[in-house]
Amino acid sequence: MSKQAYLWAPAPVHSLPVQGSESRFPVRRIFCVGRNYHAHALEMNSPVDKANARPFYFLKDASTLVESGATLPYPAGTTNYHYEMELVVAIGASGFRVGEDEAQRLVYGYAAGLDMTRRDLQLTAREQGRPWDLGKNFENSAICSEIIPQGELGILASGSIALQVNGTAKQSADLGQLIWTIPELLADLSQFYHLEPGDLIYTGTPEGVGPVQPGDRITGQIHKVGSVALTIAAAE
Ligand code: MN
Numbered sequence: 001m002s003k004q005a006y007l008w009a010p011a012p013v014h015s016l017p018v019q020g021s022e023s024r025f026p027v028r029r030i031f032c033v034g035r036n037y038h039a040h041a042l043e044m045n046s047p048v049d050k051a052n053a054r055p056f057y058f059l060k061d062a063s064t065l066v067e068s069g070a071t072l073p074y075p076a077g078t079t080n081y082h083y084e085m086e087l088v089v090a091i092g093a094s095g096f097r098v099g100e101d102e103a104q105r106l107v108y109g110y111a112a113g114l115d116m117t118r119r120d121l122q123l124t125a126r127e128q129g130r131p132w133d134l135g136k137n138f139e140n141s142a143i144c145s146e147i148i149p150q151g152e153l154g155i156l157a158s159g160s161i162a163l164q165v166n167g168t169a170k171q172s173a174d175l176g177q178l179i180w181t182i183p184e185l186l187a188d189l190s191q192f193y194h195l196e197p198g199d200l201i202y203t204g205t206p207e208g209v210g211p212v213q214p215g216d217r218i219t220g221q222i223h224k225v226g227s228v229a230l231t232i233a234a235a236e
Contacts, residue, residue: 014147063139066143086202090204114142156182
């Protein structure tokens, strides 16, 4: 009898610690929302008129995930490596074509995340109508804190979100400024995908994005959710 075998060890399951639990949150997909704060959309020269628009998304592979606190080399292929501080929604139940009233059922919890971006490559792709993968979906580009279970937080609708580089404030906003709220995002995204436990949704960044250099330390906080940190080392 031959036993099923793989040619080499399968890729590991990527996961995050969960506050108050010895079990980890296994990550399935990483969805990211583009332009979900008006002031950031403006700084990217792409203002959003919510009455005439829907949210848009890109994905990062689960293998891009890195736990908060890491030190990472400045990535290959860029000279304009940017931070984006974001609230991360962690999905804990299946949902397809859900209503906004089902958000509480789908949300397992929250985390503080960094959508690290090779801005030069993203903007070139945007100008040329090409996919954003080189700018967004690259190794070590999705930084995430531990998951905070939803518990009494419910569906977050407000709370400060902030980021500093070497202790200097760079981003400071409020979750109440999200163009599309968490229930609206889940209702919209689930029109296109069967949301499943383990999916993460990076909900977009406020204004104040900018570059970092080797030696910089990024810190970020979201009220009632937690903090995230990343140190940039020399390029490989
Ligand atoms: Mn982002």
